[in-house]
Amino acid sequence: MKVNEKMAAGEVKITPRDEDYSQWYLDVIFGADLAEYGPTKGSMIIKPSGYALWEKIQNFLDKSFKDMSVQNVYFPMLIPERLLKKEENHVEGFSPEVAVVTYAGGEKLEEALIVRPTSETIMYETFSRWIQSHRDLPLLINQWVNVVRWELRPRLFLRTTEFLWQEGHTAHSNHEEADLFARKILDLYATFAKDIMAIPVILGIKTENEKFAGASKTYCVEAMMQDGKALQFATSHNLGQNFAKAFNIQFTNENNQGSFVWQTSWGLSTRTIGGLIMVHSDDKGLVLPPNIAPIKIVIIPIWNSEESKNLVLKHALGLHDELISEYGNTVVIIDDRDMRSGQKHYQWEKKGIPVRIEIGPRDISGGTVVAVRRDTSKKIVLPALELSRSLRELFTDIQNSLYSKALALRDLKTVDVENWNDFLENIEAGNFIQAYWDGSSETEKKIKEETKATIRCIPFTLEKVPEGKCIYSGNPTAIKVIFARSY
Amino acid sequence: MKVNEKMAAGEVKITPRDEDYSQWYLDVIFGADLAEYGPTKGSMIIKPSGYALWEKIQNFLDKSFKDMSVQNVYFPMLIPERLLKKEENHVEGFSPEVAVVTYAGGEKLEEALIVRPTSETIMYETFSRWIQSHRDLPLLINQWVNVVRWELRPRLFLRTTEFLWQEGHTAHSNHEEADLFARKILDLYATFAKDIMAIPVILGIKTENEKFAGASKTYCVEAMMQDGKALQFATSHNLGQNFAKAFNIQFTNENNQGSFVWQTSWGLSTRTIGGLIMVHSDDKGLVLPPNIAPIKIVIIPIWNSEESKNLVLKHALGLHDELISEYGNTVVIIDDRDMRSGQKHYQWEKKGIPVRIEIGPRDISGGTVVAVRRDTSKKIVLPALELSRSLRELFTDIQNSLYSKALALRDLKTVDVENWNDFLENIEAGNFIQAYWDGSSETEKKIKEETKATIRCIPFTLEKVPEGKCIYSGNPTAIKVIFARSY
Numbered sequence: 022m023k024v025n026e027k028m029a030a031g032e033v034k035i036t037p038r039d040e041d042y043s044q045w046y047l048d049v050i051f052g053a054d055l056a057e058y059g060p061t062k063g064s065m066i067i068k069p070s071g072y073a074l075w076e077k078i079q080n081f082l083d084k085s086f087k088d089m090s091v092q093n094v095y096f097p098m099l100i101p102e103r104l105l106k107k108e109e110n111h112v113e114g115f116s117p118e119v120a121v122v123t124y125a126g127g128e129k130l131e132e133a134l135i136v137r138p139t140s141e142t143i144m145y146e147t148f149s150r151w152i153q154s155h156r157d158l159p160l161l162i163n164q165w166v167n168v169v170r171w172e173l174r175p176r177l178f179l180r181t182t183e184f185l186w187q188e189g190h191t192a193h194s195n196h197e198e199a200d201l202f203a204r205k206i207l208d209l210y211a212t213f214a215k216d217i218m219a220i221p222v223i224l225g226i227k228t229e230n231e232k233f234a235g236a237s238k239t240y241c242v243e244a245m246m247q248d249g250k251a252l253q254f255a256t257s258h259n260l261g262q263n264f265a266k267a268f269n270i271q272f273t274n275e276n277n278q279g280s281f282v283w284q285t286s287w288g289l290s291t292r293t294i295g296g297l298i299m300v301h302s303d304d305k306g307l308v309l310p311p312n313i314a315p316i317k318i319v320i321i322p323i324w325n326s327e328e329s330k331n332l333v334l335k336h337a338l339g340l341h342d343e344l345i346s347e348y349g350n351t352v353v354i355i356d357d358r359d360m361r362s363g364q365k366h367y368q369w370e371k372k373g374i375p376v377r378i379e380i381g382p383r384d385i386s387g388g389t390v391v392a393v394r395r396d397t398s399k400k401i402v403l404p405a406l407e408l409s410r411s412l413r414e415l416f417t418d419i420q421n422s423l424y425s426k427a428l429a430l431r432d433l434k435t436v437d438v439e440n441w442n443d444f445l446e447n448i449e450a451g452n453f454i455q456a457y458w459d460g461s462s463e464t465e466k467k468i469k470e471e472t473k474a475t476i477r478c479i480p481f482t483l484e485k486v487p488e489g490k491c492i493y494s495g496n497p498t499a500i501k502v503i504f505a506r507s508y
Numbered sequence: 509m510k511v512n513e514k515m516a517a518g519e520v521k522i523t524p525r526d527e528d529y530s531q532w533y534l535d536v537i538f539g540a541d542l543a544e545y546g547p548t549k550g551s552m553i554i555k556p557s558g559y560a561l562w563e564k565i566q567n568f569l570d571k572s573f574k575d576m577s578v579q580n581v582y583f584p585m586l587i588p589e590r591l592l593k594k595e596e597n598h599v600e601g602f603s604p605e606v607a608v609v610t611y612a613g614g615e616k617l618e619e620a621l622i623v624r625p626t627s628e629t630i631m632y633e634t635f636s637r638w639i640q641s642h643r644d645l646p647l648l649i650n651q652w653v654n655v656v657r658w659e660l661r662p663r664l665f666l667r668t669t670e671f672l673w674q675e676g677h678t679a680h681s682n683h684e685e686a687d688l689f690a691r692k693i694l695d696l697y698a699t700f701a702k703d704i705m706a707i708p709v710i711l712g713i714k715t716e717n718e719k720f721a722g723a724s725k726t727y728c729v730e731a732m733m734q735d736g737k738a739l740q741f742a743t744s745h746n747l748g749q750n751f752a753k754a755f756n757i758q759f760t761n762e763n764n765q766g767s768f769v770w771q772t773s774w775g776l777s778t779r780t781i782g783g784l785i786m787v788h789s790d791d792k793g794l795v796l797p798p799n800i801a802p803i804k805i806v807i808i809p810i811w812n813s814e815e816s817k818n819l820v821l822k823h824a825l826g827l828h829d830e831l832i833s834e835y836g837n838t839v840v841i842i843d844d845r846d847m848r849s850g851q852k853h854y855q856w857e858k859k860g861i862p863v864r865i866e867i868g869p870r871d872i873s874g875g876t877v878v879a880v881r882r883d884t885s886k887k888i889v890l891p892a893l894e895l896s897r898s899l900r901e902l903f904t905d906i907q908n909s910l911y912s913k914a915l916a917l918r919d920l921k922t923v924d925v926e927n928w929n930d931f932l933e934n935i936e937a938g939n940f941i942q943a944y945w946d947g948s949s950e951t952e953k954k955i956k957e958e959t960k961a962t963i964r965c966i967p968f969t970l971e972k973v974p975e976g977k978c979i980y981s982g983n984p985t986a987i988k989v990i991f992a993r994s995y
Contacts, residue, residue, distance in 0.1 A: 060634075075582075183584055
């Protein structure tokens with residue numbers, strides 16, 4: 022793809038993380054031209070570079086869902102209020118944050134319509150008609166849609182009044198199958214985080230306080246941002262029979278006996294893009310792992326005279342053609358603008374392009390190119406011959422090394438804590454804390470009040486621990502959890 | 509793909525077209541399990557088989573847009589009322605059909621928010637910030653989203669309170685370029701209609717009465733349904749500088765002079781699926797052209813004894829494997845249920861699968877299979893060797909013959925009319941009428957009042973006609989148009 026002015030980043034200067042982390046986050050987004058705030062408070066406009074990330078996410082997940090026999094559907098966005106109210110915990114959880122349509126077609130509506138914050142209620146009323154017999158199970162569906170949740174403290178990608186997500190919903194004939202399915206999806210989310218976004222994650226179960234409104238169990242994928250705060254990356258809920266009972270979703274089994282179905286729901290949203298930004302980016306701007314980067318390579322021809330210009334451009338264009346035949350036209354950019362190279366580098370670094378290829382007269386005579394990694398700024402001299410193969414290896418190396426770096430930071434910033442003073446100190450230091458918890462909601466709430474730390478999850482890896490004492494109450498317990506402040 | 513009960517169609521009996529055309533349309537949808545009405549009046553649930561059609565539409569168009577350098581974005585769905593009001597004609601056109609959010613986050617909103625009926629207003633306020641210089645042009649963007657327009661007479665796919673579409677929006681530095689772009693998109697929509705949906709279309713311009721609220725010119729793609737009614741398949745608008753002036757979208761040209769941009773917008777929605785259904789389907793149910801069919805082939809093994817069953821199944825599965833390696837797992841179904849073949853045929857016919865492959869003991873010994881075309885019910889004996897090549901040819905033939913059949917019907921039902929009595933007679937007969945019109949909105953409105961026929965468009969093919977007399981007023985005119993009743 023030939024460069025044009027609109028691709029190159031604007032004049033945004035990136036505030037260093039040390040100076041102001043929140044401003045740095047916004048600067049990275051503006052510098053890479055991913056998104057901006059919309060005209061109403063908390064709304065977001067996702068720009069082409071940001072939406073291209075969402076398309077990469079969609080492509081990977083949608084294919085994976087289809088491989089699991091999940092089918093896409095579309096349910097109406099406007100939910101009659103009476104439906105939202107059918108599952109008691111669910112309505113309690115979502116009521117404070119819904120947007121409500123009261124007028125339509127020039128008239129006041131008889132019944133208010135809720136803009137979906139999630140679609141359990143509108144889908145499950147329908148499920149009660151779709152599901153009659155064990156032959157109708159399992160029912161496995163998904164939709165890619167917008168949802169609205171009114172956020173008081175908006176932040177681009179992480180919390181916006183409207184966001185994009187996929188929501189999967191399944192119904193099964195027994196508890197084991199449903200639970201297994203919820204776990205299978207959780208594993209898929211973790212694979213996606215690791216293999217595509219190079220984000221190390223922790224898998225576990227949410228506490229009663231933190232679980233999804235209406236769920237029996239919420240499984241979650243948690244990630245650590247660079248500042249040590251947690252981000253809930255995705256969740257997968259075992260809904261038990263809660264909604265099945267509220268919406269009367271019954272089936273008859275092989276022996277003609279009636280039973281309520283067992284359900285799951287699971288979602289991953291545009292907020293993962295916020296996580297992606299905060300895990301990898303640096304003071305120069307966005308850093309993208311190659312597997313999620315819509316543009317992977319920018320070629321910068323460098324000339325020092327009018328004579329060398331033609332030669333260099335010719336070689337650079339040849340390289341460009343070779344690489345787009347391998348990677349596709351939109352994946353490789355050639356920036357042949359008449360502009361200082363330093364300024365070009367500065368612009369493309371802000372966009373997070375994983376590899377920059379520099380080619381000048383000396384490279385041409387030597388049969389080489391210089392590849393510069395966005396993640397480490399290291400320069401590597403590569404033979405121009407079979408460049409796309411060398412680049413594939415380089416991409417793998419960058420992907421792995423971004424993952425390892427994030428994992429190393431998380432390990433460094435995860436501490437096992439046994440007394441309350443250490444707890445307070447480590448929370449202030451922005452660490453993940455592994456500690457015993459007595460299992461009571463009261464303790465959990467008090468810790469949150471006093472420290473703003475929440476229980477991120479009970480990690481699967483800590484499911485079997487010897488008995489210890491609760492970090493707060495001192496009560497004996499065999500539950501060990503992860504505490505952290507979170508986005 | 510192995511069959512399962514959920515894929516097979518239910519017990520819907522298709523009402524013949526002659527008996528009740530509207531009921532036939534619904535029966536075809538229910539029989540193929542494409543969609544159903546949602547819990548609020550006029551809302552629609554798109555089921556997996558229906559959504560798979562939308563995905564085929566998305567894949568073709570999205571790739572085509574990207575080839576034209578159009579980039580995807582996402583703008584907020586909720587539009588502040590003040591923005592909607594900025595372009596006078598636009599707000600007048602859309603006000604009667606909008607849905608309004610008045611409460612959110614537990615509070616009454618200070619300013620009402622309109623659920624987007626289309627996104628010109630929210631996008632173009634932003635454009636005024638994005639566009640400063642000629643270097644920012646052309647701006648070419650698109651989004652795949654849901655929109656809400658409150659419909660009083662809902663009909664699945666054709667008119668629903670919420671529907672899915674793509675809306676493209678572009679800004680250019682001059683009128684010619686903008687107009688050319690709008691026309692290029694129109695041609696793309698026509699290509700899509702013909703090559704993918706096998707629907708013959710008429711391209712032309714809407715009258716002042718019928719054009720998009722706020723547009724300078726509306727280009728349209730019109731199609732004839734089997735009952736002779738018209739369906740507006742897609743539209744592409746040359747917006748002139750109307751919105752640019754309302755939203756102050758200016759750029760400075762190479763000579764540093766300021767100017768308003770020239771804009772286009774264009775959209776194609778899930779209503780095209782309604783058109784697809786009504787153009788090709790028959791009294792046995794849905795008929796899908798191969799290029800839009802998510803499932804193209806169903807294999808039916810036929811055995812007459814337990815001994816032959818194993819042999820037949822083995823061969824059928826071999827065929828299945830061969831075809832899925834060519835077409836993909838989801839494109840080919842094998843239906844090996846223990847059930848009468850006639851009943852299977854009846855079910856798959858309702859689903860519109862283009863080709864049914866029957867294989868029995870005699871076919872195996874003869875090295876053949878029987879292919880049955882959904883469109884004509886004709887049986888063709890094909891050699892089992894190199895079956896996928898024969899099938900490709902068959903698909904091409906089906907695609908072309910569906911197009912030709914629809915075109916022949918349209919030709920048959922399009923009449924050139926020169927007096928008012930013939931006009932009335934032909935409108936009652938459900939025909940497209942080509943006739944002279946004096947160009948006045950008054951005449952257009954009176955004809956609509958008296959006959960329910962509207963001017964579908966001034967076709968490009970009739971742009972240069974000798975002078976004649978208006979079919980209604982008798983006034984001399986050189987404008988010839990197409991009148992029809994429409995969906």
